[in-house]
Amino acid sequence: MQHRHLLPNEIDLLLDGEVGFGVAPLKAHVESCAECGAKLADARLVVDALERLPHFAPTARFTNTVLAQVQVVEPWHVALLDTARRAVPQSRPMRVVMGATALSLATAMSASAVYLAFRADVALHLFNLLADRARTTLVSGAGTLINDAFGHAALDALRSGGLASVAAGGLVLLASIGGATFGLRTLASASRRARE
Secondary structure: OOOOOOOHHHHHHHHHOOOOOOHHHHHHHHHHOHHHHHHHHHHHHHHHHHHHOOOOOOOOOHHHHHHHHOOOOOOHHHHHHHHHHHHOOOOHHHHHHHHHHHHHHHHHHHHHHHHHHHOHHHHHHHHHHHHHHHHHHHHHHHHHHHHHHHOHHHHHHHHHHOHHHHHHHHHHHHHHHHHHHHHHHHHHHHHHHHHO
16 A cells, blocks of 8 residues: 555544544544644644634624725616605695605696697697707807807808708817827826836
8 A cells, every 4th residue: 555645635634533443543543643743743733722812703893894995786667666765745635745746747748749749730830930940049059159159260261161061060060179188198097006
């Protein structure tokens, strides 16, 4: 039979004081092998030193302190349901008032939608009117902004160029903003790396 030394788990069995048919050969080996006996003695010293260490119990606030630092991810549907529950009043009379108000608003909106559905020409005229007003306001506001920022010559150039010059100017503006953002991020990350 080939001679071998005890494995760490076999030394652990002897340290734990296990009993059984496999422990007797291990004990016999330790008595005959000086190296394994020394390993067992060293392991006993460590176990005894660990047993003599004082046992610490966490404070009463330990759990709260740790859990305050844990980030809990709440699913969106649970957050939505909790928000809806907080929006509903607790008292029954207030719930009745809230329900009646919601029902009257829903009825008014439904009646308006049905009216507009049957009177599509009125809805279309109203939509076109609002769209023209919004476009006029937007164009005059943009013209005032361009005139104030770049001068009257830039506004005249924009008017003569039409939609193509507006699109080109928008692309140049977007490219400038993107370049500035990229440059600032690069500077910030280089500064952060230099501090580390």
